Amino acid sequence: MHIFIQTLVTGIVTGCLYALIALGYSMVYGVLKLLNFAHGDLYMVGAFIGYFAIQWFGGAAALIIPVPLLVIFMMLVAGLGVGALGVAIERFAYRPLRNAPRIAPLITALGVSFILEDSVLLLFGGFTRNYNAPAFLPFTESIHIDGVPIDSVQIIVVCVSLAMMVGLRELVNRTLFGKSMRAVASDREAAEMLGINVDRTIAMTFFIGSAMAGVAGVMSGLAFGQISNIIGFLAGLKAFTAAVVGGIGSIPGAMIGGLFIGLCESFSSSYVSSQYSDLIVFGILIATMLVRPQGVFGQPPLQKV
Amino acid sequence: MRVRRILSGAVGVMALASVTVFGVTTSSAHVAKVAAAQCKASIAIEAPFATGPATQLGLEQLHFAQLAVAMANKANGTSITLGKDDTGLNPSLATTRTNSIIASSAVAAVGPAGSQEVEAVGPLYAKAGMAFVSGSATLPALATSGANKTFFRVVPDDDIQGPNDANYIIKHKLAPAGSTILIVDDQEAYSEGLVAVMTPILKAAGFTVNHQSYNGTDTGATLQSDLSALATSQVNSSTHLVIVPWQSAGNAQQFGQTLQQQGKTVTLFGTDGTDSPGQFVIPGTYVSNFGPDISTSKSAVDKAIVKGIKKYGPYGAFGVPTWEATTVVMNAISSVCKAGKTPSRSNVLAAVRKTNISATQSAMGVPIKFKADGDLVAKAGYLFHISSKGTYVEISDK
Numbered sequence: 001m002h003i004f005i006q007t008l009v010t011g012i013v014t015g016c017l018y019a020l021i022a023l024g025y026s027m028v029y030g031v032l033k034l035l036n037f038a039h040g041d042l043y044m045v046g047a048f049i050g051y052f053a054i055q056w057f058g059g060a061a062a063l064i065i066p067v068p069l070l071v072i073f074m075m076l077v078a079g080l081g082v083g084a085l086g087v088a089i090e091r092f093a094y095r096p097l098r099n100a101p102r103i104a105p106l107i108t109a110l111g112v113s114f115i116l117e118d119s120v121l122l123l124f125g126g127f128t129r130n131y132n133a134p135a136f137l138p139f140t141e142s143i144h145i146d147g148v149p150i151d152s153v154q155i156i157v158v159c160v161s162l163a164m165m166v167g168l169r170e171l172v173n174r175t176l177f178g179k180s181m182r183a184v185a186s187d188r189e190a191a192e193m194l195g196i197n198v199d200r201t202i203a204m205t206f207f208i209g210s211a212m213a214g215v216a217g218v219m220s221g222l223a224f225g226q227i228s229n230i231i232g233f234l235a236g237l238k239a240f241t242a243a244v245v246g247g248i249g250s251i252p253g254a255m256i257g258g259l260f261i262g263l264c265e266s267f268s269s270s271y272v273s274s275q276y277s278d279l280i281v282f283g284i285l286i287a288t289m290l291v292r293p294q295g296v297f298g299q300p301p302l303q304k305v
Numbered sequence: 306m307r308v309r310r311i312l313s314g315a316v317g318v319m320a321l322a323s324v325t326v327f328g329v330t331t332s333s334a335h336v337a338k339v340a341a342a343q344c345k346a347s348i349a350i351e352a353p354f355a356t357g358p359a360t361q362l363g364l365e366q367l368h369f370a371q372l373a374v375a376m377a378n379k380a381n382g383t384s385i386t387l388g389k390d391d392t393g394l395n396p397s398l399a400t401t402r403t404n405s406i407i408a409s410s411a412v413a414a415v416g417p418a419g420s421q422e423v424e425a426v427g428p429l430y431a432k433a434g435m436a437f438v439s440g441s442a443t444l445p446a447l448a449t450s451g452a453n454k455t456f457f458r459v460v461p462d463d464d465i466q467g468p469n470d471a472n473y474i475i476k477h478k479l480a481p482a483g484s485t486i487l488i489v490d491d492q493e494a495y496s497e498g499l500v501a502v503m504t505p506i507l508k509a510a511g512f513t514v515n516h517q518s519y520n521g522t523d524t525g526a527t528l529q530s531d532l533s534a535l536a537t538s539q540v541n542s543s544t545h546l547v548i549v550p551w552q553s554a555g556n557a558q559q560f561g562q563t564l565q566q567q568g569k570t571v572t573l574f575g576t577d578g579t580d581s582p583g584q585f586v587i588p589g590t591y592v593s594n595f596g597p598d599i600s601t602s603k604s605a606v607d608k609a610i611v612k613g614i615k616k617y618g619p620y621g622a623f624g625v626p627t628w629e630a631t632t633v634v635m636n637a638i639s640s641v642c643k644a645g646k647t648p649s650r651s652n653v654l655a656a657v658r659k660t661n662i663s664a665t666q667s668a669m670g671v672p673i674k675f676k677a678d679g680d681l682v683a684k685a686g687y688l689f690h691i692s693s694k695g696t697y698v699e700i701s702d703k
Contacts (some may be wrong), residue, residue, distance in 0.1 A: 006537040006567060014526045126360040126393075128555040130584070139566045149568050224529040225559050231525035238527065265527065269534030274519045275492075277530060 005148040007270040008263070013154050013223055015262020016161035020216035021239035022246065022254040023168060024086075024209030030185035030249040031205045033102065034094060037109040040236015041116035042086055042210045046078040046217025047227040048120060051129050053077055060132035067136050071156065071222075078218045079211040086210025087203050095199070113233070120229040128228040131221040157219045164212055165255050171208070172251060181205055185249065238265070241285040247298025256297065344381070344642030346653075348374075348634055349388040349406045351416035351426075351437075352627070357393030358521065358553040361581050362624075363418060366440060368617040369610075369624030370415055370631040376613065377635035385638055387631075392417050394552060396425035407433045412653045413634045415627065419552065420444035421494040427453030436654040438633050440626030441577065443595065444498045448678040455654055457679040459629040459669060460595035461686065463495075466576065467502030469686045469702055470548075470593045475510045476703075479572055479591070480546035485513040487539050487571075488548040491521025491556070499550035499576055515539060521553060532560045533567075540569045548574045554581035561587035582621045586695035594687050596625040597670050598699040606668055621697065622687065625668050633660050633673060 021043050028036045053074045058064040065073075093112050097105045133153055142151040172178035180201045183191040192198045220235070221227050238261055246257025261281055268280040288295060350370045353363035367389060374387045388411060390402035399422035406414055407429060414430070414437040417423060423442040430437045431454040438457040445462040447453055473479075480486050486507055490496040504514050517539055519531040540547065547564075549557050557579040564571060565587075573590040580594040599607035599622075610628060614620055637656035641648045662673035664683075671683035688702035 003537050007534070010530060010533040010537070014530055017526055121356065126356040127364075128358070128360070128553075128584070130555065130558065134562060134565070139568075149566065151566055220525060224525060225562055226524070226528070226555050228524065234523070234527050235525045262526070265530045266534065269530045270538045274531035274534050277534075278520075278527065 002147055003270060005146055007266050009148060009150055009154060011263035011266030012259065013157050013262070014266060015259035016158055017216045017220050017223075017258075018235070018239045018242045018262050019255045019258025020161055020164060020212045020219075021235060022242040022258045023165070023251060024213045025240055025243040026246070026249055026251055026254040027181075027205050027209040029243070030251075031181060031188075031202050032094070032098070032105075034105050035109065035240070035248075036094075037106070037236065037240075038089065038112035038116060039209070039213055040234075040239065041113050041232035042082050043213040043217040043220070043235055043239075044120065044227070044229060044232030045085060045116060046082045046214030047221045047231065048124065048129075048217075049078040049081050049214065050074040050218035050221050051131060051227055054131060060135035063136055070136070074218045075160070075215045078214040082214025082217070083207040083211035086206040086213075089210075090203055090206040095202075113236075117229050117232065124229070126229065128226045130225045131227070133222045133225065137222065153222045157223050160215070160219065164215065168208070168212070169251060177201070177204060238281060241281060244285060244295055245288045247295030250295065250297040250299075253295050253297030257295070344383040344639060344648070345385070346383075346638050346648040347386045347388060347409070347411045348631075348638070349390055349409070349411045349414045350627075350631070351390045351392050351399060351402055351406070351414060351422070352418050353392050353394040354389070355391035355393070356398075357395060358555065359394050359418070359578070361554065361584055362441075362578075362621075363391070363394070365620050365624035366416070366418060366627040368614060368620070369440075369628040372610065372613045372617075373628045373631035374635060376609065377632055377639065381635070381639040383635070383639050383642065385635060392419075392422055394419045394422065396421050400425050400429070403429050407435065411435075412638065412648050412650050413437065413657065415440070415631045415634060418442065419493070419495060420447060420498065423447050423453060423456060424494060427456050430455050433650065434654060435650045436634070436637070436657040438630040438657065440628075440630040441595070441623065442495075443577070444494055446498075448676075448680040453679070455679075457630075457633070457657060457660075457675050459633060459673055459681055460626045461681055461684050463498050463502055465684050466593060466595060466686055467499050468506055470499075470574065470576065470688075471503040471506035471510075473591075473593075473688065473702055474507065474546065474548075474574065479574065480512060483511055483513075484545050485515050485541075485543045486546045486548065487515045487517065487535075487544050488550070489517045489519060489535060489539075491551045491553070492518055493521055493552055495552060495578060496521070496550045503548065503550075513543075515544070521551060521556065528556065528559065529563070532556070532563045536560070536563045536567050536569055540564065540567075540571055544571055546572050546574060548576075549579060550576040552578035554579045554585040557585045558587065561585070561590065577623065580621055580623050580689070580697075582695075582697045583619055586691060588691055588693045588695060590691045592689045592691065592697065593702065594622045594689065595685060596622040597668075597685075597687050598622050598689070598697065599625055599668060604665065604668075604670075606666060610668055622689070629662075629667060629669050629673060632668075633657060633662070636660065636662070 024039050139151050142149040180196045184201045242257035242261040243254045246253030265277050268277040352366040353359045354367040392399040399417050403426040418441045420442045443463045445464045490500045575592040577594040579585045580592050638648045640656045641652045664672045671685045674682045686702050689697040
């Protein structure tokens with residue numbers, strides 16, 4: 001039982017992060033029908049912003065501001081910074097290709113991914129850096145369920161992720177912007193004809209999706225410690241898998257898909273072998289594509305008769 | 306008149322003798338000086354200093370190599386340059402770099418760092434007839450396989466380190482008799498080699514050895530899932546010691562923190578790949594290495610190294626063997642020049658084979674002399690214990 005609960009906790013934490021990244025994939029696909037393969041690297045940039053925020057305030061072992069303030073600051077700065085980066089990428093890399101064949105922006109997205117990775121490598125080196133979160137968020141501050149410790153970092157990750165997911169759902173369903181986003185996702189031309197500023201809607205979508213990835217990056221640094229310029233690639237692939245499994249373009253699907261993939265990875269590592277966890281996760285992707293290509297929550301494409 | 310003639314003759318002979326002696330001496334010194342000044346060559350270092358999972362250690366190796374080149378050039382009056390090639394601890398990248406080095410004018414190389422890299426590039430260097438000296442590749446088969454005919458190393462192989470570590474664990478009872486020792490490899494040749502050597506020794510001593518693997522190249526959430534699963538499902542009440550013969554000190558640190566987070570109290574034992582005072586600092590951990598801590602050494606060589614390396618920032622024991630490896634190459638080139646020859650791959654290789662550095666002149670604390678297969682004749686091993694403050698304290702490995 002102990003192993004089960006511990007594995008469940010790890011899976012939920014990982015799943016929340018995958019869900020936040022997957023949401024960005026789904027949102028962008030919804031409005032642009034583009035698989036933004038650079039999205040995982042935005043998460044990586046967020047992780048670095050969080051790391052440097054810690055150093056700016058004295059380093060993990062000698063912070064000069066209260067810890068809650070630091071955590072909020074890290075998430076805000078990473079969210080805003082990566083959001084702005086996402087908007088810039090959309091403006092200069094994807095917008096000019098909006099009417100090009102779909103393969104063009106896809107290739108561009110891959111190029112942007114490499115540019116982000118190598119830019120960070122060039123600027124900050126290939127060292128793995130460590131948030132060293134236990135220095136300011138000690139493991140001793142934890143709750144216990146059946147003897148399994150759940151520390152403050154894990155609680156922060158889950159709570160912030162859930163809050164962001166709920167916030168996003170409310171934004172999409174209850175606000176004017178959300179309505180614009182859904183309209184653009186449904187039919188871009190019709191939305192434009194109805195007076196919706198499509199460019200601004202797409203830019204805001206990129207901002208929100210990227211910001212969520214940036215915050216996920218900060219939380220991954222807090223939860224896992226190590227960051228480097230290559231952490232975004234695999235995380236992006238797993239999040240993409242989550243988005244596809246949940247239904248690409250579906251926001252609830254991305255959330256559920258992220259949690260599902262995180263739990264699959266965690267349980268397969270614990271109960272099968274960590275050597276096969278990737279095999280299992282990507283096997284699920286292939287199985288989904290074969291059995292239900294639109295994903296669990298996705299809608300099958302309409303056919304005109 | 307006659308006396309004057311005799312005196313003039315004596316002065317003349319003396320002047321002639323002086324000029325001759327002076328001329329000969331000056332000529333010899335001049336020739337040697339000219340030879341040294343004309344001793345120009347280039348060498349290359351392969352290390353993971355820019356990319357990959359061990360950049361911290363790779364950068365330490367690079368800095369120690371740069372220092373060795375500067376020190377040897379000054380001492381020998383040579384003008385040897387060092388080219389830098391990042392390999393990311395990746396055999397495929399190391400192969401690309403090696404081909405570039407072989408195509409260049411470099412007469413010898415230092416590195417690469419990882420055993421899996423040497424396996425990939427050894428035959429290439431052998432074909433080029435070019436010596437390459439590693440300060441960290443410890444897989445025994447690298448020297449005995451016969452495929453790496455121009456490979457040399459200034460560190461003992463895992464057939465020394467593995468049994469040393471296992472016997473230390475047994476002798477000092479790091480785990481209670483009959484308990485379970487978990488040993489995890491990272492699916493690389495170096496790690497698997499050490500596991501293969503240590504496991505039978507520990508089993509023979511009555512321990513139950515639980516051997517597990519994880520993908521050492523995983524990152525982020527996937528890596529955390531791997532490590533968390535290991536901690537959750539493999540570390541139980543009967544496990545008191547976990548051996549982590551990994552090439553990534555960062556991963557070892559993350560694993561240690563995961564164990565702490567799950568409330569698991571075990572002793573960690575890392576090997577040379579995890580020796581990184583800037584990254585792996587879990588208190589109570591043991592870390593073995595093939596390089597000594599020279600920071601408090603009274604040896605003149607060590608003091609000079611300590612003084613020179615300061616400008617590069619904090620360092621551990623991982624870079625010292627690379628300093629030694631580079632010095633071997635520099636000394637070989639210098640000896641070729643002193644013999645009046647132009648350094649080439651073949652004569653530098655021959656000179657490396659004849660390396661004979663005394664223990665007092667060696668930063669490793671043991672004589673540097675090679676067997677026919679390139680292995681170090683001497684046996685050396687060092688052990689560190691991480692204090693409660695996270696500092697590395699050298700202890701006896703006996």
